[in-house]
Amino acid sequence: MTNTPPELSDYDFLELVAFDAKVDWEGFDYAFEEYPPRFESRELQAVADDYSGLKALRAAHLEKIQSFWQEDGAMSRYDRHLDAADKRRSRRKCL
Numbered sequence: 001m002t003n004t005p006p007e008l009s010d011y012d013f014l015e016l017v018a019f020d021a022k023v024d025w026e027g028f029d030y031a032f033e034e035y036p037p038r039f040e041s042r043e044l045q046a047v048a049d050d051y052s053g054l055k056a057l058r059a060a061h062l063e064k065i066q067s068f069w070q071e072d073g074a075m076s077r078y079d080r081h082l083d084a085a086d087k088r089r090s091r092r093k094c095l
Helices: 010-026 028-034 042-048 051-068 074-094
Strands: none
Touching: 010 028, 010 051, 010 074, 028 051, 042 051
């Protein structure tokens, strides 16, 4: 991974936020194994599949993730993202 973290779409950023929440609750190793982010970007998905790469990506965006939680409506955005991501994953399983 380069020194400049890749740009994240809104969806991919919220995937990283959700992953970070799992890290806070369960620890990085468990979150990596059981709850990895499912990014839209192929470049980011390759990073998510790599333990060190994902750890570096999270670290690079940690300040932005922490700022996100200070925004009005953050929890609502987070919940809507989780619902949409669950529906998306369910559709993929049916295909």
